[in-house]
Amino acid sequence: MTKIVFEDADGNRQAAEVDAGTSVMQAAMDSSVAGILADCGGGCSCATCHCFVTRGVFPDPDEIESQMLECVLEPEVSSRLSCQLIVREDMDGLVIKLPRNQI
Numbered sequence: 001m002t003k004i005v006f007e008d009a010d011g012n013r014q015a016a017e018v019d020a021g022t023s024v025m026q027a028a029m030d031s032s033v034a035g036i037l038a039d040c041g042g043g044c045s046c047a048t049c050h051c052f053v054t055r056g057v058f059p060d061p062d063e064i065e066s067q068m069l070e071c072v073l074e075p076e077v078s079s080r081l082s083c084q085l086i087v088r089e090d091m092d093g094l095v096i097k098l099p100r101n102q103i
């Protein structure tokens with residue numbers, strides 16, 4: 001299991017224990033994390049799973065994710081779609097930040 005931490009825009013944190021191979025979005029759903037809505041269920045077609053992650057932790061977004069990221073409110077250089085981020089065992093302690101506008 002890998003521990004990841006969700007941090008909302010006010011700095012409140014919620015930890016989740018996640019099996020490697022699980023998406024960050026699914027981990028948020030399983031842990032009832034507010035701020036990840038995931039309306040399309042992980043199909044990379046809604047952008048309601050927007051989050052912020054330090055660049056370089058995950059492989060760069062592909063073309064479809066990049067296009068969807070153009071739809072999010074208040075994007076940042078660290079913007080990602082959590083349904084496209086797959087947790088690995090070496091990510092223990094990873095912090096996923098959540099946008100204020102999805103709370």
Ligand code: FES
Pocket residue numbers: 025037038039040041042043044045046047048049068081082083084
């Ligand atoms: S869950 Fe819809 S784009 Fe990620």
